[in-house]
Amino acid sequence: MYDIIIIGAGPAGLTAALYARRAEKKVLVIEKETFGGQITHSPKVENYPGFTVMSGNEFADKLIEQVMYQGAEIELDTVTGIKGEAGDFTVECERGSFCGKTVIIATGAKHRQLGLDRENDFTGEGVSYCAVCDGAFYKGKDVAVIGGGNSALQEAILLAKTSKSVTVVQNLPFLTGEIKLREEIEKLPNVKVILSSIVLQILGDNKFEGIKIQNTETKEETELSLDSIFVAIGQQPDNESFKDVVKLNEYGYIVSDESCIPEGSIKGIFTAGDCRTKKIRQVATAISDGATAALEACSFIG
Numbered sequence: 001m002y003d004i005i006i007i008g009a010g011p012a013g014l015t016a017a018l019y020a021r022r023a024e025k026k027v028l029v030i031e032k033e034t035f036g037g038q039i040t041h042s043p044k045v046e047n048y049p050g051f052t053v054m055s056g057n058e059f060a061d062k063l064i065e066q067v068m069y070q071g072a073e074i075e076l077d078t079v080t081g082i083k084g085e086a087g088d089f090t091v092e093c094e095r096g097s098f099c100g101k102t103v104i105i106a107t108g109a110k111h112r113q114l115g116l117d118r119e120n121d122f123t124g125e126g127v128s129y130c131a132v133c134d135g136a137f138y139k140g141k142d143v144a145v146i147g148g149g150n151s152a153l154q155e156a157i158l159l160a161k162t163s164k165s166v167t168v169v170q171n172l173p174f175l176t177g178e179i180k181l182r183e184e185i186e187k188l189p190n191v192k193v194i195l196s197s198i199v200l201q202i203l204g205d206n207k208f209e210g211i212k213i214q215n216t217e218t219k220e221e222t223e224l225s226l227d228s229i230f231v232a233i234g235q236q237p238d239n240e241s242f243k244d245v246v247k248l249n250e251y252g253y254i255v256s257d258e259s260c261i262p263e264g265s266i267k268g269i270f271t272a273g274d275c276r277t278k279k280i281r282q283v284a285t286a287i288s289d290g291a292t293a294a295l296e297a298c299s300f301i302g
């Protein structure tokens, strides 16, 4: 019987583990894919206090090392549901189950897809969701980034270092990323921005050849011949497995405020990080939630 079972080993879950272990609770962290979560996809983290620049992987490694040093247990498995009640929860996974007095859901979010025909067929072969993972495959090639927010602009800046050309395709008439990134984009000679345009179609039969885009104002359609696209149009949470024990909003986020106690949930369940309703989804806010959720769980256990 664990005191606290944490679902998800991103910055939120790992911080929760750190705080819970410092309170001498018996802690298990269950992660289905990548210890460190989304930040492992970031080539550069420059907005976390305490250091000037660090890769997301380096940052994640430090978090994991710290949590292991404090004595948290970790398990690689996918959680499929939570059963029971406070003091006696069963966290069900694909390969087994674990018992805990309390549970913290810190499942984060994942990349949103365009929802186009052939998108899944070409994933990894022309369609990517991560420049840091796949950018090197397109050295000297023509690529596009779909989206205009912070993640999209970060991806474009990274790709511009090695790709021949980078076309940023944004559905809105302006880029929504922060000003520092927009200024950096403007200075890059091999980056072109196409605004007010949506992707209509992925081109190519057996091999990815490019995309067809449409201007949302003029309705004009254009084919772009490309070697790859990098889709960066936001994220979606992964909370379906928990819809019986916590309330999800229309987008699938766990409804919760800064207390990290989900609205209307069974007592003893807490949430942290990008998986819950919140305005700003960043490492700093995920980490803040992790600390809050762990301390709430500790005081619940008593």
Ligand SMILES: Cc1cc2nc3c(=O)[nH]c(=O)nc-3n(C[C@H](O)[C@H](O)[C@H](O)COP(=O)(O)OP(=O)(O)OC[C@H]3O[C@@H](n4cnc5c(N)ncnc54)[C@H](O)[C@@H]3O)c2cc1C
Binding pocket: 007, 008, 009, 010, 011, 012, 013, 030, 031, 032, 033, 034, 035, 036, 037, 038, 039, 040, 041, 042, 043, 044, 045, 046, 047, 048, 077, 078, 079, 080, 106, 107, 108, 109, 110, 151, 154, 238, 241, 272, 273, 274, 275, 281, 282, 283, 284, 286
């Ligand atoms: C490309 C990119 C660049 C970024 N750059 C920055 C930056 O520079 N600065 C910054 O502050 N933020 C940045 N972010 C955002 C930041 O990474 C996130 O806000 C942060 O990682 C959220 O932490 P989290 O722990 O809530 O969720 P996540 O990091 O998403 O971690 C959740 C974890 O839960 C796991 N999980 C999900 N479902 C289950 C399940 N059923 N069972 C078991 N495990 C599960 C997932 O596999 C994942 O590892 C970036 C994000 C991306 C994608």
